[in-house]
Amino acid sequence: MFFDEAYFVPEARAFIQGVPNPKPDAPPLAKPPLGKLIMAIGMKTAGDNSFGWRIAGAVCGALTVAAIYLWTFLLLQDTNLAFLAAGLALFNNFLFVMSRIATVDVFLMFFLMWSLVAFSAALVLPVKAGTRRLVFCLAGVLVGLAGACKWNAIDTLAVYILVASALLLVSRSRLAIKAPSLLSFAQNVSQAGIPFLLLALLALPIASYSFVFWPLCRLIHIPFSLHELAAINVFMWHFNRTTDINPFLISPWWSWPLNLNPQRSLSYLVGNPVVAWTGLLALAFCLRRLWKAIALPEALVLLLFAANFLQWAVTPQRGLYYYYYYPCVMILGVAIAVALRSLPARVFGIRISLLVLTAAAVFFVRCYPQMAHLDTPWDCVFGCWP
Numbered sequence: 001m002f003f004d005e006a007y008f009v010p011e012a013r014a015f016i017q018g019v020p021n022p023k024p025d026a027p028p029l030a031k032p033p034l035g036k037l038i039m040a041i042g043m044k045t046a047g048d049n050s051f052g053w054r055i056a057g058a059v060c061g062a063l064t065v066a067a068i069y070l071w072t073f074l075l076l077q078d079t080n081l082a083f084l085a086a087g088l089a090l091f092n093n094f095l096f097v098m099s100r101i102a103t104v105d106v107f108l109m110f111f112l113m114w115s116l117v118a119f120s121a122a123l124v125l126p127v128k129a130g131t132r133r134l135v136f137c138l139a140g141v142l143v144g145l146a147g148a149c150k151w152n153a154i155d156t157l158a159v160y161i162l163v164a165s166a167l168l169l170v171s172r173s174r175l176a177i178k179a180p181s182l183l184s185f186a187q188n189v190s191q192a193g194i195p196f197l198l199l200a201l202l203a204l205p206i207a208s209y210s211f212v213f214w215p216l217c218r219l220i221h222i223p224f225s226l227h228e229l230a231a232i233n234v235f236m237w238h239f240n241r242t243t244d245i246n247p248f249l250i251s252p253w254w255s256w257p258l259n260l261n262p263q264r265s266l267s268y269l270v271g272n273p274v275v276a277w278t279g280l281l282a283l284a285f286c287l288r289r290l291w292k293a294i295a296l297p298e299a300l301v302l303l304l305f306a307a308n309f310l311q312w313a314v315t316p317q318r319g320l321y322y323y324y325y326y327p328c329v330m331i332l333g334v335a336i337a338v339a340l341r342s343l344p345a346r347v348f349g350i351r352i353s354l355l356v357l358t359a360a361a362v363f364f365v366r367c368y369p370q371m372a373h374l375d376t377p378w379d380c381v382f383g384c385w386p
Contacts, residue, residue, distance in 0.1 A: 001053075003266045005102045008036055009053050012102070015040035016048070018219060030239050032209075033216045034148035035104025053102040060110035061099025065089045067113035068330070072337050074120040075297040081337040084353040088275050088333035091357070091364040094326045097267045097371055105326050108150040112327065115142035116304075119160055122192065123167075123185045123296065132192050136200035144208030152327065155307040161201050163300065164189055168197075181295050245319030253312035256325040263322050268370035271329050274360040279332025282339035289342065301335040 001009065007030075015037055042056030068089045073082035089095055098106045118139035122132050143160065146153035171186035189197070210229055217224040217232075249265060257280060262270040283305060286298035308327040312320055340353060347355070366382045373379070 002101055003103065005053065008039065008104060009043075009102050012036045012039035012043055012053070013048060015215070015219065016044055030236060030243075031104065032148045032150065032212065032236070034145060034212045035107040035150070037212070037215065038107055039102055039104075054100060057102060057106040058099050061095055061106050064095065064099075064106070064110050064113050064330075067110070067117050068334060070117045071113060071120055072334050074117065074124055075300065075334075076337065076341055078341065080353065081341060084340070084357060085334045085337040087357045088336060088360055089330060091272060091360040092275050092329060092333060093270060093272045093364060093367055093371060094323070094329050096364070096368075097269045098323065098326055100371075101267065104149045105323065108146050108153060109327060109330060111142050111146035111149060112153060112156055113330070115139050115146060115156070118142060120300075123163075123188055129191045129193075132188060133196040133200070136192055136196060137204055140200040140202075140204035141208045144205035145212065147205065147209045148212035152308070152311065152324075155311045156304065156327075157201065157205055159300075159303045159307050162303065164197055164201060168194070181293065185296055241316055241318065243318070247319070249321060250319035251322050253309070253320050253324070256322055256328075257309075259322060262367075262370070266323060267373065268367065269323055270367065271325065272360055272363050272367075274356065274363055275333050275336070276329055278356060279329070279335050282332070282335040285339040285343075286335060297338045297341075301331055301338050305331045305335065 011031075038056050038060070039053065042054070042059075043052040046052035046055045065086050069082045069086035072085035073079060076082065095109075098109070116139075118135050122135040122139060125132075125135075127135075139160065143153055143157045146156070167182060167186040167189040170182050171190040192200075213229055213232060214224045217228060222228050249263070251259070256271075257276060260270060260273065262268040283302060286302055289295065290298050290302065305328055308331065309325075312324065336356060337353075340356075343352065345351060345353075368374075369379045369381055370384075374381075
């Protein structure tokens with residue numbers, strides 16, 4: 001087992017056995033339960049072994065790549081750029097490592113990315129009002145399920161509420177004249193209506209998050225009620241603020257974007273610099289473009305990155321780990337595709353997207369032997385980390 005697998009696997013096993021978590025130093029209510037429940041489904045299907053612990057995460061990681069393709073296509077209406085974003089996700093070291101270990105972050109990203117697909121579809125697709133409301137509701141349910149894996153999903157939900165509120169304001173004021181590119185999106189949000197938006201972005205996320213606790217309450221033999229649900233969440237808040245941390249593994253949040261030192265205890269996890277650094281440059285392009293004219297794709301990737309990154313400046317947690325950067329670095333791959341949509345497609349006759357994708361693949365291959373834990377001598381076939 002690697003990193004926090006020693007905590008999550010016993011908790012998933014407890015679901016299968018129908019008993020509270022037997023591990024004495026990991027209370028059964030330390031984290032939201034959905035990620036461990038999905039992990040338990042994989043263990044029930046494939047066995048309580050190293051393959052069974054991780055198969056659910058691998059499947060959800062693969063489906064995350066599909067979600068990134070669809071999300072980018074909805075934003076840009078360009079299959080080439082959508083394939084680029086999916087390819088950058090595929091060669092993203094974070095996705096590879098986090099999809100191969102039995103922790104809950106891969107499930108968080110799975111639900112977040114498919115929620116973004118639904119939210120963007122509700123904004124851009126020319127559908128009837130009933131269908132649009134249904135898709136908005138689907139986005140709310142999925143972001144609630146993401147929160148039931150890990151609380152960080154609340155930052156993405158905040159972006160949804162901000163974007164929907166801003167577009168409603170545009171649809172009902174003269175701001176549409178100043179931002180004509182947003183008019184169609186604003187009309188789509190207005191078509192859904194405020195009552196359904198409140199249902200989709202407030203009531204349903206809370207409901208889907210809360211319902212996931214029902215099997216946990218049955219497991220530990222307590223009633224499923226608002227009082228017990230509140231008590232469980234207060235306990236989790238207190239536990240995560242006071243739990244012991246490993247001082248040798250933590251790192252400050254502001255150091256993550258430029259980090260090139262692999263986290264050896266977590267499969268040599270390090271961001272692919274082609275994605276991580278080019279993505280930061282792409283965000284700068286998006287910000288510059290927004291300064292000239294407001295556009296939904298640029299605004300959305302900037303808000304999502306800022307919300308998921310800057311949250312760590314205020315999150316009351318004793319220690320921060322590098323792998324918390326996972327949602328941000330996945331958004332950076334999409335930011336590259338968004339930035340390229342208004343740049344020249346070719347340089348010296350070569351497609352820029354192909355150059356970026358090839359460079360990302362080369363670095364991924366360089367890291368692969370360590371990330372995949374290949375045996376000697378293959379572990380250092382491309383050189384070992386110093």
